[in-house]
Amino acid sequence: MCMRNLIAFFKRFRVFLVFVVLQLFAITTYFSFLNFPRARYLTTASSVSGSILGAKHEVTKHFNLTKNNQNLQKENIRLRNQLPESFHRLQYGTVKINDTLFRQQYEYIPALVINSTVTKRNNYFTLDIGSNQKIKRGMGVFSDKGIVGIVHNVSKNYAVVKSVLTENINVDIMIEPAGFFGLLKWDGRDSRRGSIAGISNDQSIKKWSKVVTRGGSGIFPRGMPVGRIEKLKPVEGKPLWDVVIRFSEDYRALQRVYVIKNLLRKEQENLESEIPADKEE
Amino acid sequence: MNEVIKHIIRFILLVGVQVLVLNQLEIGLGIQIMVYPLFVLLLPFELSVIAVLVLAFAMGIAIDAISNTYGLHASSLVLMAYLRPIIFKMFAPRDGYDNLKEGSSYQMGVRWYIFVYGILLFLHHLWFFTLEIFRMDDFFFILQKVLLSLPLSFLLSTLLQSLFVSKPKER
Numbered sequence: 001m002c003m004r005n006l007i008a009f010f011k012r013f014r015v016f017l018v019f020v021v022l023q024l025f026a027i028t029t030y031f032s033f034l035n036f037p038r039a040r041y042l043t044t045a046s047s048v049s050g051s052i053l054g055a056k057h058e059v060t061k062h063f064n065l066t067k068n069n070q071n072l073q074k075e076n077i078r079l080r081n082q083l084p085e086s087f088h089r090l091q092y093g094t095v096k097i098n099d100t101l102f103r104q105q106y107e108y109i110p111a112l113v114i115n116s117t118v119t120k121r122n123n124y125f126t127l128d129i130g131s132n133q134k135i136k137r138g139m140g141v142f143s144d145k146g147i148v149g150i151v152h153n154v155s156k157n158y159a160v161v162k163s164v165l166t167e168n169i170n171v172d173i174m175i176e177p178a179g180f181f182g183l184l185k186w187d188g189r190d191s192r193r194g195s196i197a198g199i200s201n202d203q204s205i206k207k208w209s210k211v212v213t214r215g216g217s218g219i220f221p222r223g224m225p226v227g228r229i230e231k232l233k234p235v236e237g238k239p240l241w242d243v244v245i246r247f248s249e250d251y252r253a254l255q256r257v258y259v260i261k262n263l264l265r266k267e268q269e270n271l272e273s274e275i276p277a278d279k280e281e
Numbered sequence: 282m283n284e285v286i287k288h289i290i291r292f293i294l295l296v297g298v299q300v301l302v303l304n305q306l307e308i309g310l311g312i313q314i315m316v317y318p319l320f321v322l323l324l325p326f327e328l329s330v331i332a333v334l335v336l337a338f339a340m341g342i343a344i345d346a347i348s349n350t351y352g353l354h355a356s357s358l359v360l361m362a363y364l365r366p367i368i369f370k371m372f373a374p375r376d377g378y379d380n381l382k383e384g385s386s387y388q389m390g391v392r393w394y395i396f397v398y399g400i401l402l403f404l405h406h407l408w409f410f411t412l413e414i415f416r417m418d419d420f421f422f423i424l425q426k427v428l429l430s431l432p433l434s435f436l437l438s439t440l441l442q443s444l445f446v447s448k449p450k451e452r
Contacts, residue, residue, distance in 0.1 A: 015330045019363040022338045026356035030412065033351035049347040056301055117348065119307050121413045124349040160349060188414060189311070189422070252307055 050114075050158040053126055057114040064253040072256065075144040106221050107261040109133060111141075116163070118191035118251050123165040125149065127257065130157045140219040140260040146226055146249035147171065148257050150219060159259075164226075165191055165251060172217060173226050175243075176210040178203065182243070184226065191251050193230065196243040201234055203241075211245050218268045220260065288324065291445055292340060295320050298441070300347045311426040312433060317344060317354075318405050319438045321362050322398055323385060323446070326378040330366055337362035357409040361401050372397050385446040386439065399435060406431050 010017065111133075115126040129135055131154050141148040141161050149163035150171075162169065164186060171184040173196065180203050182196035199205070208228050215222030231244035262268075295317045303314045321337050341355025348354075369378070372393055386394035410426045 015334070015363075018331050018334050019359065022334055022359045023356055023363075026338070026341065026352035026359060027412070029352035030350070030356065052300075052347055060305070115349070117304065119309075119311065119313060120350070121415075126349065188419070191307075 050126070050155070053115040054128065057112070057128075061112075061255065064255060067253055068255050071144055105262060105264050107263065108258040109135065109261060111159075111257050111259055113254050113257055114158075116251070116254060118165055121188045122167055123163045123191075123251075124152065125161040125163050125254070125257075127151075127159045127161060127259070128157070129259070130155050130159050132156050134261070135159045135259055138219065139262075141257050142220065142224055142260065143249050143254060143257045146247060147213060147220055147224055148249065148251070148254065151259065161257075163251065164194065164247065171220065171226075172214045173211055174214045175199070175205055175229065176212055178205070178209075180205070181214055181216075192247055194227065194245050194247060196241075196245060199241045199243055201239050201241045205229065205232060205241065205243070207232060218262050218265045284325070288320075291320055291323065292336075294445075295441070296340065296343050296347075299344055303437075304344075304348045310429055311422065312429045313426070314430060314433045314437055315354075315406070315409070316434060316438045316441055318358065318361055318402055318434075319398075319442060319445075321358060321365060322401065323383050323442075325380065325383060326369070327380045330363070333362045333365060334359060353409065353412055356412060357405050360408050361405040364404060365401060368397055368400055383446070385442055387446055394439075398438070402435055402438070403427070403431055406434065 109129065111127040111129045113125050114128050117123045125141075125148065127135075127141070135151060135154050137151055137154055139151045141151060147164060149161040149166075149169065151159050152162040153160040164171070164184065166186060167188065169184055169186060172181060173184050174181050175196075180199055182198045184194055185197050186194045196211070207230070210228055211226045213220040213222060213224040213226060215224075225248045227245040227247040229243055230246040231242075233242040233244075234240075235242045299315065299317045303316065306314065308314075317340060320340060321333065324333055324336065337358040338355055341358040342352070344350070344354040345352055369384075374389075374393075382388040384394070384397065389397075406427045407423075410423045410430075414423050414426075
C-alpha cells in the first residue's frame with residue numbers, strides 16, 4: 001500500500017522531480033567549482049573542449065598580433081639590456097666563480113592563453129599547457145606587464161587559470177614605496193580596474209603609486225607589477241581606504257603568459273604549517 | 282527534412298554561435314548576448330516535458346563545458362525548459378496547439394512569439410545573472426545586465442530564427 005502510494009507520488013510529480021534533480025546538479029557544480037575544482041569533465045581542461053578552443057585560437061590568435069609583438073619586443077629590449085654583451089667591460093681578467101650567494105627560486109614556463117573571458121563575474125583563462133609540462137594547481141601566472149592569476153585546475157595538456165578578475169582572488173599585494181599590505185579584490189564590473197581591501201586610513205597614500213605583489217604566499221615573487229592606484233576614497237563608517245587600482249595588464253588582449261614554479265614553495269609551506277591553526281580566513 | 286536531424290543541426294549551430302562568437306564578444310556595461318534558448322522554444326509542442334528538460338540540460342552543459350561557467354547556463358536553461366509548458370498554456374491559441382507547427386514567429390504569429398519568447402528569455406536572463414553575481418547588494422547591477430542584454434538577445438535570436446525556420450509558402 002505504502003509502496004503504491006510512493007509510486008503514485010513519483011508519477012504525479014515526476015516532471016518536477018526531474019527538474020529539481022537537474023537543477024540541483026547544475027547549481028552544485030557551479031558553486032562548488034567556484035571554490036574547488038571537482039568537476040573535471042565540465043571544464044575547458046577536458047580534452048574535447050580543449051581541442052575545440054585550440055582550433056578557435058588558431059583562427060583568432062592573429063587578432064591582437066601587432067600589440068602582442070610590440071609587448072614581446074619591449075620585453076626583449078629590457079632583457080637584452082641585461083645581457084653581458086650590452087655592458088662595457090671595465091675590468092679584464094676576472095675569474096668565473098660558482099655562485100653560492102644566490103640560488104634559483106623561481107622558474108618560468110611560457111604558455112599561450114587559448115580561451116578567456118573578462119565580462120563574467122568570475123573569469124577563467126585556459127592555457128595550452130598542463131601536467132605534461134609539470135604545471136600544478138596553485139602556481140602563479142603572469143604576463144610581461146603584470147600578474148594574471150593562479151592555476152586552478154590541470155589536465156594533461158591544458159590548464160584553467162583563476163584570473164585576477166574573480167571574486168575571491170585575494171592575492172596579497174603592497175603599495176610602493178611605503179609597503180602597506182592589502183588583498184586584491186575585483187567587483188565584477190570593469191576589467192581594467194580592481195580594488196584593495198584592508199588599507200587603514202591613517203596611512204597616507206599617493207595617487208598613481210605603484211602596486212606590486214608582496215610575495216607572501218610563495219605564489220608570486222615579490223615586486224611583480226599589478227597596477228597603479230587610480231582613486232582613493234574613505235569608506236563610510238570604517239577606518240579604511242577604498243582604493244581603486246588600474247591594472248597594468250589589459251586582460252582583454254592577453255595571449256602570452258608565464259607560469260611560475262617556486263622551487264622553495266614546499267619549504268615555506270612546511271614551515272608555515274607549524275603555526276597553530278587559529279587565524280581567520 | 283527529417284525532424285530529428287533538423288533539431289540536432291539547430292543544437293550544434295546554436296551552441297557553436299554562442300560559444301565561438303557571442304561568448305567571445307566584450308560589449309561592455311555587463312552585456313552578454315545569449316541566443317541558445319531559441320532551441321528550447323522551437324522544440325516540438327508534443328514533446329514531453331521531461332525530454333525537453335533533459336535536452337535543455339544537455340545543451341547548457343555543452344555550453345558550460347566550453348566556456349568555463351560550470352553549470353550556470355545549464356541551470357538557467359533547465360529553469361526555462363520547466364517554465365515553458367506553463368507559459369505555453371497561458372498563451373495557448375483558442376483550439377490548442379497544432380502539433381505540425383513549431384513555436385516560431387512565422388507559424389504562431391508575431392504577437393505570440395514576442396510574449397512567449399520574451400517572457401521565457403527574461404526569466405532565463407534574470408536567473409542567469411542572479412546566479413552569476415549572487416549578491417543582494419549588487420541588485421541594480423543584475424537588473425542593468427538583464428535589461429541591457431535582453432533586447433539584444435531577443436533581436437539576435439529573431440534574426441537567427443529566420444535562418445533556421447522555413448517560412449510557410451504563401452498561397
